[in-house]
Each structure stands twice: as C-alpha cells, then as structure tokens.
Amino acid sequence: MLRTFAFLAALAATPMVAAADSHNYNYNSAEEDFAVFESTFGITPGKRRNHTKGFCFVGQFSPVDPAILAYTSSPIFKATSKVNGRVSHKGGNNQTPDNKFSDRGLAFDITTPDGDYHVMGLNTEDFFPASNPADFIDLVRTLPRGADAVKALAAERPELAAYLKHHKHDREKVNRPYEGTTFNSVNAFYLVNGNGERTAIRWSMVPTTAKDFVVPESEDxxxxxxxxxxxxxxxSWDMVVTIANPGDDPDNAAIQWTGEHKKITAARLTVMSTASEADGECDAMNFDPTVLSDGFELSDDPVLAARSAIYAHGVGVRLGEK
Structure with missing residues (x-):
C-alpha cells in the first residue's frame, strides 16, 4: 500500500474538471465533490463517506481458465495471489440494517507472488446512473431532496431515467448475504496481451455456490x-469476464452491455477469514480501481478518474480523523 499512497494522495490534489454541460455548478476538485458526499450521506468520523458500513476479509485469488491469457499478460491470472478486501453497504449510514435489501460493494487488492499489485472495486448495480462525474454529483446532491426531486432530475437525464427504471423496477430486489451476491465492475477496462492487442471488458464476481442466510437475521x-x-x-466468487462486442462503448458506464457476449471464468476469489474494521486491515485501505497490474489498461471512462481522485482525498480525510 505504501508504494501507491503517494501517487493516490497526489491525485487528490489534482483539479478534476468534469463535463458540467449547461449547469452552473463547479466540479473542480475531489475536495468539492467529496463535500457533496458528506452533505448527502453525513459524516461518521474516521469512516468512509459512502459504503460506510462494512467488514474486512483476507483470502486468495486463483487462476481458473487459461483462455484469459490470450487476452492479457496480467500476473493475476498466472498464479495464486494474496487478497485483502472489504464488503460493504452502499450509503453513509454506519448503522444500515443488514436484514433489508440494499446495494452493496466488494473491494479488494491482489498482491501476486512477485509483488505485483492490482485493485478491484465492484458494486451490485448493473450499470452506473451517469456517464460523467458532473451528472453523478448532481444526483448525489439531489438525493436529500427526496424521490420527487430525483424523478425531476431523471426527466432531464435519459441515463438516470434508464438507471432508475432498471434498478428500482426491473431487477430482482432480494436480500442476500454478501457471499451469495453478484458484484459488477460497472466501469470497463482493457486487457492487453503480449502483442499489445487491447480487448475491452467488464466483469462480475459471481458466487460459486448459492450461499444463503444460516444464522438468525438481525440488523447486524x-x-x-x-x-x-x-x-x-x-x-468464493468466480471472476466472470465479459468480452465487449464491437458495438459496446467501454467509455460509458451508464450503458448496460446486453445480448450475447463471450464470457470467460478467469479466476476465483476465495475468502479465508473475516475481521471487523477495528481488527482487520481494510479500514485504512484505499481501493482505487485505477491501480492495475501489467496486462490491464484503463478505458477513457471519466468516472474512473473521478473515483480515483475522490477516493484518494477521502482516505486522507478519514485517516486524519482517527
């Protein structure tokens, strides 16, 4: 973590000018956008402002199907690696009840036997509500004003309208344990093979077995x-990689990739043990999804740059509060 922290901290101080189209809001820095999260989700000192409630795990990441090596030279698909991770609830309430359906997150870093490093951050959402940071911050800013205000915003934003229709009405909303839940990368990335050929992908972490509730349900x-x-x-979860079709846009996280796609079960994430944030390592970690191993490259999705900058600023804030 130390070898990436200085880079991440530098990102936090970098101006992040987003495509604010016709609006008068200023989205110039990670600090300003981070403040929007604080005003919407509240502040639990020393904790993340979003995905606040969660716990840590350690485990391993192991290759499954060598077919993925035709697309990438990444070392994470060549040997079993160590994992530090976190599962979480979406939102800023550190007391969010576990016994109610909500969107959730899975984030982890991978350290290969040779010391290479890779971070993955996934959510239960199937796609993002906006294709650019400015529109997403508009949504976060609007949430405290209630459902009617969000609907009014969606009337002006086709991407948000499609997101709300799918996630609020079309998809199944069943409360499941973390270990029985599928998580999605949402953003797209590129795999790069030894010949320099790039292939756009998204992926999901899919439970290997149908895990369910086995202890009495409560709020925690x-x-x-x-x-x-x-x-x-x-x-455990399988990393199921979806290869982009020619018409898929890797730079727009607000568009769902539909229809038939080639899929490869590239690797498996296996949990070995869990720990509370007080006892584990994940609370201080920055799960920046732009930190990649060789054989991966970022897409030009502007949401990725925004996530990186806000996360870097956030980790400095919360560690300073401890």
Missing part, C-alpha cells in the same frame, strides 16, 4: 453469517 449479522458459511464450507 452479515459478518456472523459469512463466518458460519466459512465454517460450513467454501465462500
């Missing part, structure tokens, strides 16, 4: 539930 039971499932057997 998901860590206990994962531990019970660990004691009973395997807790």
């Amino acid at each position: 039971f998901l860590m206990e539930n994962m531990n019970a499932n660990l004691a009973a057997g395997n807790v």
Whole structure:
C-alpha cells in the first residue's frame, strides 16, 4: 500500500474538471465533490463517506481458465495471489440494517507472488446512473431532496431515467448475504496481451455456490453469517469476464452491455477469514480501481478518474480523523 499512497494522495490534489454541460455548478476538485458526499450521506468520523458500513476479509485469488491469457499478460491470472478486501453497504449510514435489501460493494487488492499489485472495486448495480462525474454529483446532491426531486432530475437525464427504471423496477430486489451476491465492475477496462492487442471488458464476481442466510437475521449479522458459511464450507466468487462486442462503448458506464457476449471464468476469489474494521486491515485501505497490474489498461471512462481522485482525498480525510 505504501508504494501507491503517494501517487493516490497526489491525485487528490489534482483539479478534476468534469463535463458540467449547461449547469452552473463547479466540479473542480475531489475536495468539492467529496463535500457533496458528506452533505448527502453525513459524516461518521474516521469512516468512509459512502459504503460506510462494512467488514474486512483476507483470502486468495486463483487462476481458473487459461483462455484469459490470450487476452492479457496480467500476473493475476498466472498464479495464486494474496487478497485483502472489504464488503460493504452502499450509503453513509454506519448503522444500515443488514436484514433489508440494499446495494452493496466488494473491494479488494491482489498482491501476486512477485509483488505485483492490482485493485478491484465492484458494486451490485448493473450499470452506473451517469456517464460523467458532473451528472453523478448532481444526483448525489439531489438525493436529500427526496424521490420527487430525483424523478425531476431523471426527466432531464435519459441515463438516470434508464438507471432508475432498471434498478428500482426491473431487477430482482432480494436480500442476500454478501457471499451469495453478484458484484459488477460497472466501469470497463482493457486487457492487453503480449502483442499489445487491447480487448475491452467488464466483469462480475459471481458466487460459486448459492450461499444463503444460516444464522438468525438481525440488523447486524452479515459478518456472523459469512463466518458460519466459512465454517460450513467454501465462500468464493468466480471472476466472470465479459468480452465487449464491437458495438459496446467501454467509455460509458451508464450503458448496460446486453445480448450475447463471450464470457470467460478467469479466476476465483476465495475468502479465508473475516475481521471487523477495528481488527482487520481494510479500514485504512484505499481501493482505487485505477491501480492495475501489467496486462490491464484503463478505458477513457471519466468516472474512473473521478473515483480515483475522490477516493484518494477521502482516505486522507478519514485517516486524519482517527
């Protein structure tokens, strides 16, 4: 982590000019956009301002299908690597109840036997509500004003309208444990092989078995539930890579990739143990999804740059509060 922290901190101080189209708002820096999250989700000192409630895990990341090596030279697909990670609830409430459906997150870093480093950050959403940071910050700013204000914003934003229709009405909303939940990369990246050929991808972390609730449900039971499932057997997700079709736009996270796609089960993430944030390592970690191993490259999706800058600023703020 130390070898990436200076780079991440520098990003936090870099102006982040977003495409604010016809609006008069200023989205000039990670600090300003971070303040919008604070005003919307509140502040729990020493904690993340979004995905505030969560717990840590350690595990391993292992190659599965060598077919992925035709697309990338990344070392994460060549040997079993160490993992430090975190599962979380979306939103800024550190007391969010575990026994109600909500969007959730899975974030982890991968350290290969040779010391290469790779970070993944995924969510249960199928796609993003905006293709650019300015429109997303507009949404975050609007949330405290209630559902009617969000609907009014969506009437002006086709991307947000499509997001709300799918995520609020079309998809199944069933509460599941973290270990029984599918998480999605949302943003696209490129795989790069030894010949320099680039292939756009997204991916999902898909549970390898249908894990369910095995302890009595309460407002704070998901860590206990994962531990019970660990004691009973395997807790793991497969990394299922979706290869972009010619018409897919890798730079727009607000567009869902639909229809038939080539998929490769590239690797498996296996949990070995869990820990509270007080006892584990994940609370101080910055899960910046732009930190990639060789054999991966960023797309030109502007949301990725925004996430990186806001995360870097956020980790400095919360560590300074401890």
